[in-house]
Amino acid sequence: MSMNPKVQAVFRTIVGLLFIWAAISKLRDPSEFLASVYAYQLPLPEALAKGVAMALPFLELICGVLLLINCWSESAGTVALVLLVLFAAATGQAWARGLEISCGCFDLKMLGIQQGSSVAKFVESARFAFFRNLLLAALIFFSVRYEWIQLKKSSVPA
Amino acid sequence: MNISPLAQFICPAILPGMSKKAAKAAKPVSPARIVGVRIAVILGASLVLGFSLNSFKPGPASPSSSQPTEAVPSGPDALPVAENGSPVTWDLTLSLLQRGKIVLVDARYKPNYDVGHVPGAVLFPSGSLNDKLDDFQKKYPVATPLVVYCSDERCHSSQELVARLLNRGYKTVRYVPGGYAEWKRIAAAAASSAK
Numbered sequence: 001m002s003m004n005p006k007v008q009a010v011f012r013t014i015v016g017l018l019f020i021w022a023a024i025s026k027l028r029d030p031s032e033f034l035a036s037v038y039a040y041q042l043p044l045p046e047a048l049a050k051g052v053a054m055a056l057p058f059l060e061l062i063c064g065v066l067l068l069i070n071c072w073s074e075s076a077g078t079v080a081l082v083l084l085v086l087f088a089a090a091t092g093q094a095w096a097r098g099l100e101i102s103c104g105c106f107d108l109k110m111l112g113i114q115q116g117s118s119v120a121k122f123v124e125s126a127r128f129a130f131f132r133n134l135l136l137a138a139l140i141f142f143s144v145r146y147e148w149i150q151l152k153k154s155s156v157p158a
Numbered sequence: 159m160n161i162s163p164l165a166q167f168i169c170p171a172i173l174p175g176m177s178k179k180a181a182k183a184a185k186p187v188s189p190a191r192i193v194g195v196r197i198a199v200i201l202g203a204s205l206v207l208g209f210s211l212n213s214f215k216p217g218p219a220s221p222s223s224s225q226p227t228e229a230v231p232s233g234p235d236a237l238p239v240a241e242n243g244s245p246v247t248w249d250l251t252l253s254l255l256q257r258g259k260i261v262l263v264d265a266r267y268k269p270n271y272d273v274g275h276v277p278g279a280v281l282f283p284s285g286s287l288n289d290k291l292d293d294f295q296k297k298y299p300v301a302t303p304l305v306v307y308c309s310d311e312r313c314h315s316s317q318e319l320v321a322r323l324l325n326r327g328y329k330t331v332r333y334v335p336g337g338y339a340e341w342k343r344i345a346a347a348a349a350s351s352a353k
Binding site: 057079 | 189192193196197200201203204205207208209211212267269270273274309310312313342
């Protein structure tokens, strides 16, 4: 089953833009993001949690830009897919444990949504973030699969 | 230098532009290898940028310039006992804290406290064991007026801690519903208005 290149481009662009938004949100307040990482109450050593909070925004930014400009998109997409699966696992466990935390994903104020409003609470909830991450993982999976097929075709000598 | 592997590595879009001769001479590079190297470059660049440009700044300065909007009760027992266990605003809390009328308690986990906390707040995570509560009680007797906060309006740890402290016999315990997130907003607004 082959994918329409236009559909693939739409999937790639959606994930790319969301990754850039997420990265900018985290880079605006790294301390707040680190607090969000701790709020997940994962068994991470403190140094690893800080490392994640420092490097993850740039990883999201680089992947987002590469997906958007369609360069190295199979590699950026693969990294994005792994990240989204990890995000889904983190938000899923938070939801399952009943942690009432903000997912720490996006700065909703950039869209004019007030923090603490019912919309913000819903969008930032672990449950919504879990399903959103699964959906984005599915989108980027199909996009990456298409990119891999194209890369294999292009690497076969004439 | 054979340009083909480099061209394949940089961007596959370059390949159609190659001459047939160059394409024939091209030594095919495994797609997995190309992707592997690119992923390593992406991860490496993220780590370098993250550890060189990103840093954790301390929380904003104490909002001492913010004007209280709630009437501050006077007297030695500044927090009304009648409203025990009920919410209290940051304005009143900070005003009382500055005058040494209350002890402000941070109910979050230590890593969150270490990242940033309200100046003057003491750490006491809501899930602390009872022997820790004994130590806390030795330091702050039950007559000490306490105000508790946690992360934001979604967290319950401040209310849980209020319930535990009231059970322990504390006379005056209240909590700030907006928590640390609201304090940060107030502090940021105060800092920008002071400029």
